[in-house]
Each structure stands twice: as structure tokens, then as C-alpha cells.
Amino acid sequence: MNLRLAILCPGQGGQHAGMFDLPRTDPGTAGLLQQWLSAAVPGQPLEQVLADEELLFSNRLAQPLIVAASAAAWSALQPLLPVPALVAGYSIGELTAYHVAGALSAPQAIRLATSRAALMDACLQAAAPQLLCAVSGIAVSTLSILLESEHLYLAIETGADSCIVGGLAHDMQRATGAIESLGGKLRLLPVTVASHTPLMDGAVQPFAQQLQQQFSVDPPMPVLSGLSGQALTRKEQAVSVLSRQLAHTIRWSDCMDACAEQGVTAALELGPGAALSRMLQERHPQIACRSVSEFRSLRGIASWLQRL
Template identity: 25%
Template sequence: MKTLWMFPGQGSQRQGMLADVDPKLKKKVTELTGIELLDTDHGYLDSVQIQLSILILQMDQVIKLKQANWEPALVAGHSLGVFAAAYAAGVISTDEAIRIVALRANLMQNAYPNGYGMGVIVGLLRKEVTQIVTDNFDTNHPVYVSNQNSQLQVTVSGNIAGINHVLEKAKIQGAQKAKLLRVPVPSHSPLMKGVAKKLTEALKAVKLQQPNCIYLADYNGHATRDVEKVAYDLGNNLSYPVYWDVMMSIAKEYLIDSSVEFSPGHVMTSLLKAKIPEIKTITLGDMSLEDAEFLLNKWLK
């Protein structure tokens, strides 16, 4: 069985999602960063709380699946999810992942404390969205085309006022959906180059291991087992679009037959099913780990 493990980023966080996470993992976050995770709606207004909480939620699920002797053939992380993907592939340790994600979140939050974010447009091609962004670009309210989640799902990143203007233009042009995302920073755009540079410098001091499975990189969508390319993705994906659509096409070429989407949410599974309708899927945001293990064992027979 060839299973793809997928790790979403920010956007689907919710109060109480850490209820089943090992308390020792929560305590480790406080010991390493001085931050106490709140796991509340109010807490999830803060990017640092969001990123660290999603990270340890996914790492906890990775640990539990591996304790049950399950391993991925491929891993793919969307934005923040690259760190849990790298963790699942044996590239980065628990402590280092927590430290680097805390740094990442703080750098992002301090770079753009307010007035910036992301939006999503569904129903238009990337070239159509690019044309709207180009025609309406304003240096005082900059907006850039960012992630390619599917052929007809594209995100934009930048100034909120500028994004709202682009979203309205997209609706006029026929977009099925155009809305702001629950992401308080302009991720995956040139606006994040400064953050990416500092993060890359910090990663130079982290001992990373060769991945023990195939890693799909955000910044170009390609598959790799080269630790230097994984390190580049961890440090720099914030300043590049996430080419998720390309990543899923490459996963299909590897003849994957099943997938596990780690919490929170289930958007990645929906995108994958659209590309590979026959694939067997598990979404840990919608079922218990016990149910997931039952299905994996059933599929293995």
C-alpha cells in the first residue's frame, strides 16, 4: 500500500482541537518557547498560537500512527504543514520543529501585525486571477497571486483592502467563490522574502536528516529525498506560491492508492479526490485515530 500523508496549514483551526494531544507535547512547547497554548477561539486570533497548535496537533497524530507501525510513502505539507511533513519524514526533531515554527510565527506576525492576509478565488484560472491582480495593482495596497490549490482554486496574498478589491473584481468576472481566509499574514508572496531570509539563516543551525520517504516540496511542487531541498522548502516556501495542484499530480504519478489528511480540516482530501477519484482517503479531522487504524488495516489485507 502506498499512502500519502498530507498536512494542512492555517485556516481550519478551532477551539478544543488540542483536547486529545499528549499533555507532555503541550508542556514541551511552553518549556521551549515560553508560550502556553490556549486552544480557544480567542487564542486562535494570534498567529503564533495557531501555528504552534497545528504543529503539535499534527506531530501528536504522526507519533500515534507510527506507534501503530504505519509509515508514509510520500508526505506533503501545505504552507505551515511542511514542518509536520518534514517531521513525519524524519527530517527534523520534535524540539527543533517547535523552535523553528515559533520563530517562523513570530517573524510573520511582527512583519505584518495587521492589515494584511490572504483570500481565495474559486472558479477562475490562474491566468485570469493574475490578470485581475495586474490590472488592479496598487503599490499602497499590494496584492500578489499566491497558491495554486487546484486548477480552479487560487489564492491571493497582500493588503486586506487590496485583496477585497480583487475579490470583488473576481466575483464580477464570474468566480464561484471569492472570500478572505483566516490567515492574518500575506503568506506565499514576495512580501515574505525578509521573513524567509531570517528563517533560512536560523535553519542553518538545525541538524536535519535525509528524508526517509518522498517529500513533495511546496516551492516547486517536485518530489525529493534530498535534505538540502527539504531545508530550502522549510525556509523559503513563505516567499513562493504553494503549488499544491502540481504536488498532487506528482503524487498520482507515484501510484499512491491511499491518503491520510492530518488535522485540522479536510480540504486537502477534497482536492486530492478531484484529481484521483478512486483513491481511499482518511481525514483525521473527521474520525478517531482508532477508526483510521481500522481502515488502514482493512485496506492492507
């Protein structure tokens, strides 16, 4: 096989207490992590955060920790892997993708993740809690019509009949019966902000300003836009997409199709979790897909790719 590798950077949902264990087996990465994690969880012991699900899944800590975990996996693996053909990231993972692509340092990406989370949290109102919910079993085209009438939003499109819906909790409660009556199945996600919906409009411009200050070079390798699946190669494009995606629908299905169109033959998800590699494997079975979380050693990951 003529290997063309895609690196996948996950979003929220796969956090767990052991998410830093494998990268720490690389001595160089273990040293870097000490510096990175002090910025990701300032003033709090990491082990306390990892042992407390409420903290681990809180938006303010989840975003920088996920970026740090994926960046650590990349730090440990990069010397062992071929140069990727492209990088793709899901939600906050799209920020990580620009680190993997070489346009941001890990400390920059972690700081931006912390700022991103704070700006999104500032869009919350205590009297009107927000949520994200996975919906499957109903055509997205049909669901979209219902969502508009219920003041809910398509946050992430993952397939023809699967997606993530965002909005206010009381609007989702009111719409649940109608969605189920159409054959839809709902699963509440452990996320307290309605990411990728107009409820995050207030975060877009401030985050764009912060991104402009941090991006100084074009990404040396293509990064797929979460808004369209287009391969981006300029820093101006990165700033625009990374800020606009806060309040606009992520087309992850387009990103998966772009991997196939770009001739990707293997995809490695950096973790934590394995949701992206599973989705891509199901949608495009010809692409060999694995997650770092499925392996016991860094060498095992490199050996898998060498066998393809």
C-alpha cells in the same frame, strides 16, 4: 490493494478546541504533548488559547499549535501504520512534513514554527494590514493577469479555477468588484499575514539561517516540495524550499498530482481539519482519502487502512 500511503500535513484554518483530544488518548503522546505545548504557547494556559478563537487563529500561536497537533497525531499513529511512501505539507504543514519524514524532532519543528510566525509577523505594518482570500469560479490563468494589475499575488494554487490570493487589504477591496465581475467568488480566510507572497520577502533569509542550524540529517522518506511537487530527499533541498516558500506561490495542485504520479493509493491527513484530504479526493478519486479528524479512535484509523 498494494497500499502506498501518503501522509498530509495541514496548514492554518482547521484549528478547533478539540484538536488535541484524539492524540491524547495515547498515553505516551499525552506525556509528550505536555512538553511540546509549553513551547507552543509559552506563558499561557492551553485551554484558554483553545477557547479563544482570536488567540487560536493568531499567527504567532496558530503555526506552532498546528505543528504540535499534527506531530501529536503522528506520534500516536506511527506505530499503528505502514511506513508512508511520501509526505506532503500545505504551507506551515510543509515544516511538519519534515518531522513526519524523520528529519526534525517535534520540539525542533515546533520551535521553528514559532520562529517562522515571528519572522512573518515582523513583515507586517500596522497601517497596511494584510490578508489571504480564497477565490474560486475563475480560471487561475485569467485571475493572475488581474492580480498583477492590482498589486495582489497568487499565494496558493489549488486547482485550475481555485486558489488563495494574498496581499494588502486595501488592494483586495479595490479588486473585489473586478474579480466578481469575472465570475469569481471570494472568501476571506482567518489569516492575518499574506503568506507565500513577496510581502514576506524579509522573512526568507533569516528563516533559512535558522533552518540550516536545525537540519542535520536528510529526510529518510521523500517530502513533496510545495513549490513544485518534486519529491525531495536532501536536507539542503528542505532548507531552500521551506525558506523560499514563505514568499513564493505554493503549487498544491502539483503536490496532489505528484501523489497520483507516485502511485499513492491512500492518503491520511493528520489534522486539524480535513481540507487537504477532500481536495485530493476530488482531484484524484482513485486515491482513498481520509482525515484523522473523521475518526473516533486511533484504532479506527489503522483498521480503515488495513481494509484497503
